[in-house]
Amino acid sequence: MSLPTCFAPPDAAAHATPLVAVDREGLPALLASLPSSAARWCQSSGFAADPHSVLLVPDADGRPLLALAGIAGVRDPLALGAAPLLLPAGDYRLDGERGLRLDPGTALLGWGLGAYQFTRYRQPTRTPARLVLGEDASSQSEAFAQLKASTLVRDLINTPTEDMGPDELEAVARRVGLAYGGEVRCVRGDQLLAENFPAIHAVGRASHREPRLIEVLxxxxxxxxxxxxxxxxxxxxxxxxxKPADGMRNMKKDMGGAAHAIGLAQLVMARKLPVRLQLLVGAVENAISANAYRPGEVLRTRAGISIEVDNTDAEGRIVLCDALTYAAESKPALLLDYATLTGAARIALGPDLPALFCNDETLAAEYLRAGEESADPLWRLPLWRPYLSYLASNVADLANSGGSRMAGAITAAVYLDRFVPRELPWAHIDVYSWNDSHRPGRPPGGEAQGLRAAFALLKARFAA
Structure with missing residues (x-):
């Protein structure tokens, strides 16, 4: 594969500037090992090895001697996230003799995420510095796959709906599936009714772009x-x-769950996990027109459960229930779903922690452990089934929403739980998919959250 512009091949190492990772505790010893002029430069510059700080240190002739990168710890996947766009353009190689030793894969991932710029509609703000890759390609191949999946998720979410509607989302899923030898099929428009996906059809029928269920095997x-x-x-x-205007402003990101599902599927295929993968995306626009579905309507679902529409803005769970029912029919060993489902999850956990709901204690423990070990955390919320009473309906089996504002993320999860057989291990991840502000390695806009955790879980489950 061609290298992203933020990386240089191993043969560039000879002329690259050494990059030394250091934390606050190790800085005094590092300064003592440097030439006195370099140490004085660091001190006069006020470099304190704070996380995400960088400093280019010149030699006596004013040429680059080395670069310093302050980090919080070697396990931080974004330890070098600030470096590509803060260091001057040029090539840098990890210095394995001085400072802290970063795993090459961790360094590659953090550098690539830090260099990311969404450039579909404008030129990049600057050319990122390049990190020279090590000779051992095998140790970096998984990091490359993770980086590729994460940037795919970001690109999909950042692209506005005019260029990332159901048609374009299908094209991406098709491209990814076929690239790895998968099979792709799509059920569109009124064919959804013929093939018994009525809930997906109901949500998307008002758009000029056909609703659809995309499947990759x-x-x-x-x-x-x-x-x-x-x-x-x-x-x-x-x-x-x-929605009010401020609530609608960033709704291009409401396909963030699909972006995560596609990114994770790509990662599974790229790393050749020994699974029979089924990727399902319910792709719709929740639009307004004469045939939009209405509050008070009763919808059919693939599972045969009737749904009263209490609120048309609780549409994601209606789309998901048909897809979950279809997935369960094949009795998978594991079922995962990803969705930007509720603002309540963000109120409870903030923007950085995806909410994990799970019907299997072993699976939940494995998922949380994978998140901790990969420094990609999630937080479990209870799948508290008594709260299903908040979704009671007088005319249907279930309502899609209710009058209470309590436990909104949980009620959404227990709604989905009605469509998953109890014996099937299932996890639902309510993910924000967005950075509201700039942080090193996390530019504003679309974000892959919990992706590394999910892949670590799948490796532990299926590749052992």
Whole structure:
């Protein structure tokens, strides 16, 4: 594969500037090992090895001697996230003799995420500095796959709906699936009714772009089946229960669950996990027109459970329930779904922690452990089934929302739980998919959250 512009091949090492990672505790010893003029430069510059700080140190002739990168710790996947856009353009190589030793894969991932700029509609603000890759490609191949998946997620979410509607989301899923030898099929428009996906059809029928269910199958049919489902609401007006302007502003990101599902599927295929992968994306626009679904309507679902529409802005769970039912019909060994589902999850956990709901204690423990070990945390919220009473309906089996504002993330999860057989290990991840502000390695806009954790979980489950 061609290298991203923020990396240089191993043969560039000879002329690259050494890059030394250091923390506050190790800085005094490092300064003592440097030439006195270099040490004085660091001190006069006020460099204190604070996390995400960098400093280019000249030699006696004013040429680059080395670069310093302050880090919080060697396990931080974003330890070098600030360096590509703070250091002067040029080539840098990790110095394995001085300072802290970073794992080459961790360094590669953090550098690549820090160099990311969304450039579809404008030129990059600057050329990132380049990190010279090590000779051992095998130790970096997984990091490259993770970086590729993470930047795919960011690109999909950052792209506005005019260029990332259901048609374009299908094209991406098709491109990714076919690139790795998968099979792709898509059920569109009124064919959704013919093939018994009425809930997906109801949410998306008001848009000029057809709603659809996208399916990618990959891998040996003899291997355990892994089903990954993503909410692909490419824009959410709120429907007839229309959102206010500030709530609608960033609704291009309401397909963030689908972006995560596609990114994770790509990672599974790229790393050749021994699974029979099924990727499912319900791709719709929740639009407003004469045939938009209405509050008070009763919808059919693939599972045969009738749904009263209490609020048309609670559309993601309606899209997901048909996809989850379809996935469960194949009795997968594991079912995961990703969705930008509730603002309540953000109120509870803030923007950085995806909410994890799970019907299996072993799976939940493994998922949380994978998040901790990969420094990609999630936080478990209870799948408290008594709260299903908040979704009671007088005319249907279930309502999609209710009058209470309590436990909004949990009620959404227990709604989905009605469509998943109890014996099937299932995890639902309510993910924000967005950075509201700039932080090193995390530019404003779309973000992959919990992706490394999910892949670590899948490796532990299926590649052992």
């Amino acid at each position: 990959w891998g040996n049919p003899e291997h355990p089946r892994l089903s990954i489902v993503g909410k692909g609401v490419c824009f959410d007006t709120g429907g007839l229960d229309i």
